[in-house]
Amino acid sequence: xxxxxxxxxxxxxxxxxxxxxxxxxxxxxxxxxxxxxxxxxxxxxxxxxxxxxxxxxxxxxxxxxxxxxxxxxxxxxxxxxxxxxxxxxxxxxxxxxxxxxxxxxxxxxxxxxxxxxxxxxxxxxxxxxxxxxxxxxxxxxxxxxxxxxxxxxxxxxxxxxxxxxxxxxxxxxxxxxxxxxxxxxxxxxxxxxxxxxxxxxxxxxxxxxxxxxxxxxxxxxxxxxxxxxxxxxxxxxxxxxxxxxxxxxxxxxxxxxxxxxxxxxxxxxxxxxxxxxxxxxxxxxxxxxxxxxxxxxxxxxxxxxxxxxxxxxxxxxxxxxxxxxxxxxxxxxxxxxxxxxxxxxxxxxxxxxxxxxxxxxxxxxxxxxxxxxxxxxxxxxxxxxxxxxxxxxxxxxxxxxxxxxxxxxxxxxxxxxxxxxxxxxxxxxxxxxxxx
Amino acid sequence: xxxxxxxxxxxxxxxxxxxxxxxxxxxxxxxxxxxxxxxxxxxxxxxxxxxxxxxxxxxxxxxxxxxxxxxxxxxxxxxxxxxxxxxxxxxxxxxxxxxxxxxxxxxxxxxxxxxxxxxxxxxxxxxxxxxxxxxxxxxxxxxxxxxxxxxxxxxxxxxxxxxxxxxxxxxxxxxxxxxxxxxxxxxxxxxxxxxxxxxxxxxxxxxxxxxxxxxxxxxxxxxxxxxxxxxxxxxxxxxxxxxxxxxxxxxxxxxxxxxxxxxxxxxxxxxxxxxxxxxxxxxxxxxxxxxxxxxxxxxxxxxxxxxxxxxxxxxxxxxxx
Numbered sequence: 001x002x003x004x005x006x007x008x009x010x011x012x013x014x015x016x017x018x019x020x021x022x023x024x025x026x027x028x029x030x031x032x033x034x035x036x037x038x039x040x041x042x043x044x045x046x047x048x049x050x051x052x053x054x055x056x057x058x059x060x061x062x063x064x065x066x067x068x069x070x071x072x073x074x075x076x077x078x079x080x081x082x083x084x085x086x087x088x089x090x091x092x093x094x095x096x097x098x099x100x101x102x103x104x105x106x107x108x109x110x111x112x113x114x115x116x117x118x119x120x121x122x123x124x125x126x127x128x129x130x131x132x133x134x135x136x137x138x139x140x141x142x143x144x145x146x147x148x149x150x151x152x153x154x155x156x157x158x159x160x161x162x163x164x165x166x167x168x169x170x171x172x173x174x175x176x177x178x179x180x181x182x183x184x185x186x187x188x189x190x191x192x193x194x195x196x197x198x199x200x201x202x203x204x205x206x207x208x209x210x211x212x213x214x215x216x217x218x219x220x221x222x223x224x225x226x227x228x229x230x231x232x233x234x235x236x237x238x239x240x241x242x243x244x245x246x247x248x249x250x251x252x253x254x255x256x257x258x259x260x261x262x263x264x265x266x267x268x269x270x271x272x273x274x275x276x277x278x279x280x281x282x283x284x285x286x287x288x289x290x291x292x293x294x295x296x297x298x299x300x301x302x303x304x305x306x307x308x309x310x311x312x313x314x315x316x317x318x319x320x321x322x323x324x325x326x327x328x329x330x331x332x333x334x335x336x337x338x339x340x341x342x343x344x345x346x347x348x349x350x351x352x353x354x355x356x357x358x359x360x361x362x363x364x365x366x367x368x369x370x371x372x373x374x375x376x377x378x379x380x381x382x383x384x385x386x387x388x389x390x391x392x393x394x395x396x397x398x399x400x401x402x403x404x405x406x407x408x409x410x411x412x413x414x415x416x417x418x419x420x421x422x423x424x425x426x427x428x429x430x431x432x433x434x435x436x
Numbered sequence: 437x438x439x440x441x442x443x444x445x446x447x448x449x450x451x452x453x454x455x456x457x458x459x460x461x462x463x464x465x466x467x468x469x470x471x472x473x474x475x476x477x478x479x480x481x482x483x484x485x486x487x488x489x490x491x492x493x494x495x496x497x498x499x500x501x502x503x504x505x506x507x508x509x510x511x512x513x514x515x516x517x518x519x520x521x522x523x524x525x526x527x528x529x530x531x532x533x534x535x536x537x538x539x540x541x542x543x544x545x546x547x548x549x550x551x552x553x554x555x556x557x558x559x560x561x562x563x564x565x566x567x568x569x570x571x572x573x574x575x576x577x578x579x580x581x582x583x584x585x586x587x588x589x590x591x592x593x594x595x596x597x598x599x600x601x602x603x604x605x606x607x608x609x610x611x612x613x614x615x616x617x618x619x620x621x622x623x624x625x626x627x628x629x630x631x632x633x634x635x636x637x638x639x640x641x642x643x644x645x646x647x648x649x650x651x652x653x654x655x656x657x658x659x660x661x662x663x664x665x666x667x668x669x670x671x672x673x674x675x676x677x678x679x680x681x682x683x684x685x686x687x688x689x690x691x692x693x694x695x696x697x698x699x700x701x702x703x704x705x706x707x708x709x710x711x712x713x714x715x716x717x718x719x720x721x722x723x724x725x726x727x728x729x730x731x732x733x734x735x736x737x738x739x740x741x742x743x744x745x746x747x748x749x750x751x752x753x754x755x756x757x
Contacts, residue, residue: 083497196701
């Protein structure tokens with residue numbers, strides 16, 4: 001008998017709990033006193049998580065505030081579930097700025113001003129490229145915690161030397177090296193773009209080419225304002241260049257393999273202990289993963305190095321197309337405010353970059369803090385870039401960013417069908433209200 | 437039962453009169469099922485109703501409904517969503533069509549293999565060993581099944597067993613089973629058949645053992661050969677358990693998610709997407725709560741006929757399994 005009543009009571013409590021949870025809201029009023037512990041959420045595991053943990057440890061040492069880092073590779077599903085349950089982490093480092101804007105518009109994020117921080121002063125250390133990402137309708141919702149150049153092509157210096165290749169300055173030179181590798185019986189490239197969670201490697205390829213061929217203005221019109229449709233001739237031209245490298249002839253295992261393996265697998269195919277290919281295009285983080293996880297015996301400068309993605313159209317010079325992760329707050333209390341301020345400081349940046357895992361967008365972070373030549377070079381590339389474009393597919397709203405990767409998977413598989421595929425994607429973009 | 441039936445004088449004065457419902461026979465029964473009703477109400481009916489309500493709305497990133505859109509979500513799903521149903525191509529493609537492919541292939545192959553093994557194994561001495569081996573994959577979680585087959589299908593012949601066979605025995609180039617739109621569905625179906633055949637086999641084998649030996653003996657005396665015995669006696673007597681297994685397998689198909697999520701994530705492109713994986717993507721990747729709810733309602737509508745069939749079977753009390 002008692003058991004049954006206990007069960008009934010449990011159900012009633014559950015029902016009441018659900019009802020109150022549904023009706024809850026974020027209160028909104030002012031910065032509250034902290035609880036002494038901060039939960040912070042992002043998608044890094046392994047070496048990337050260890051690097052970030054060093055920053056948090058120093059923060060705890062300085063302030064006495066405990067931190068609890070939570071991680072999920074499936075970032076979006078987990079954060080969405082927790083938001084729906086009204087139980088978000090106190091802070092999160094968000095990999096997709098398009099998502100930051102979505103959350104800010106839904107009034108889920110706490111602005112720097114509400115946290116009691118001076119947004120103007122914090123932003124002095126960051127260039128417009130970065131502050132643009134955190135500023136939504138004139139309000140600043142966080143800081144860009146880490147940055148990446150994605151204009152980095154990874155190669156093996158000793159292999160280049162053996163074959164007498166020079167660092168290519170133009171796209172044609174890169175294609176020439178590709179051909180020569182093939183002629184010598186080697187596989188020039190590897191890539192991994194399996195499923196929904198690796199298709200971003202293809203969108204990165206496309207963005208590098210489009211930015212350098214059609215130019216920064218069209219790039220912005222394509223990805224940000226939607227003035228250039230996705231079935232525009234400029235998009236088709238970029239796809240044509242892309243499949244000059246991403247085809248069955250030049251990538252390890254052919255396109256089927258590209259669509260069947262992950263990004264990390266593709267690093268192993270070039271820089272692993274049993275390599276199958278010579279070059280890999282992806283962002284600055286490749287170096288950290290290659291040396292830190294795939295093959296610790298790699299020597300930077302002889303076994304692994306990168307060159308800048310070569311220019312295509314001499315009239316449309318672009319230095320860097322890259323990405324960044326935004327630290328944002330979901331709970332308004334003094335602890336969170338302190339951690340946000342700390343993450344924006346050069347001290348935190350220097351600890352973080354010293355691990356070799358990231359480059360910092362913070363201009364006050366000293367170059368001497370970087371541990372090796374590879375990350376130093378990436379940081380320099382980011383800092384000295386006269387023109388910087390942000391990862392376009394990460395800026396596309398809603399489902400379009402993800403579907404752009406799927407589109408490119410289909411395009412590299414069936415380049416002949418690209419007109420039809422691009423028409424369909426443009427129709428989807430229009431029905432989602434983009435660019436109209 | 438009328439109140440006049442109550443005898444007049446009683447020794448002790450009665451307490452308060454009970455409400456009418458408690459004077460009917462069987463009210464104790466109602467009390468007994470009450471906890472179950474409350475639990476099911478809170479955990480099944482309540483979410484079910486809300487899912488239907490959600491499917492007519494549009495949600496924000498907190499999954500609160502921000503506007504009502506009527507049947508828009510459903511219209512979009514069936515007319516404008518090429519991932520769900522692409523009617524421009526011939527034959528049509530999309531998650532719905534993939535589920536149909538699964539329902540046809542996965543169900544028939546699992547059932548046929550299960551039946552074959554059950555019938556054949558009954559004729560050998562080491563039956564229990566055979567059955568144990570076939571049944572083992574049933575004990576493996578679906579995600580683990582998917583990871584095992586991810587290795588089997590690995591394009592590198594040094595790692596992937598499937599390509600090692602193709603390469604070693606026939607000297608063929610490796611096939612990237614999971615990376616090709618024309619092989620991915622069949623590859624995953626095969627993996628899941630491997631995991632489900634054991635169930636079909638065990639159920640059918642048990643039913644087979646339930647057929648009285650006298651019937652088979654009588655048939656043999658009348659001159660029937662083994663094929664006739666299978667075709668004319670065992671097969672008809674197995675029709676009900678086979679129907680049960682078919683329903684179970686079909687329900688498996690409609691709720692299919694984990695093997696695909698782990699093996700291909702619905703790719704390459706959208707070529708192996710099914711209803712449940714698309715619902716997951718719409719809800720958790722894209723934050724489209726209302727649209728995902730509409731997909732869930734479609735799944736519910738697909739499952740209802742099977743449920744009705746199952747319940748009517750219980751009513752007829754011809755439960756065999």
